[in-house]
Amino acid sequence: MGWGVIISFIASISLILMIMNLLPIPVLDGGHIFFYLIEGIFGKPIPLKTQGLVQQIGFIILILLMIFVFYNDISRLLGRDLAIKHQQQSIETLTVPE
Numbered sequence: 001m002g003w004g005v006i007i008s009f010i011a012s013i014s015l016i017l018m019i020m021n022l023l024p025i026p027v028l029d030g031g032h033i034f035f036y037l038i039e040g041i042f043g044k045p046i047p048l049k050t051q052g053l054v055q056q057i058g059f060i061i062l063i064l065l066m067i068f069v070f071y072n073d074i075s076r077l078l079g080r081d082l083a084i085k086h087q088q089q090s091i092e093t094l095t096v097p098e
Helices: 002-022 030-042 049-094
Strands: none
Touching: 030 049
């Protein structure tokens, strides 16, 4: 299909990662921007203990999200394989041997 398709695919992945990184989840860059925004609004920095706690909670949320996505992908993959095997068995039972 050519280099244009490959470059377009890589650019799409890069844009998606950029958008995901800007989400206001504390571990990601968007979380840091959110902390700076709060600091700018209130005029004083958030205590380091609070930032650390929020970072840990954000990290746990991110890990749980990744586990959920992996589980979802694997279950779809296995479910698709089981559906294909079931479909093949149904076709085999419908064909009448001569």
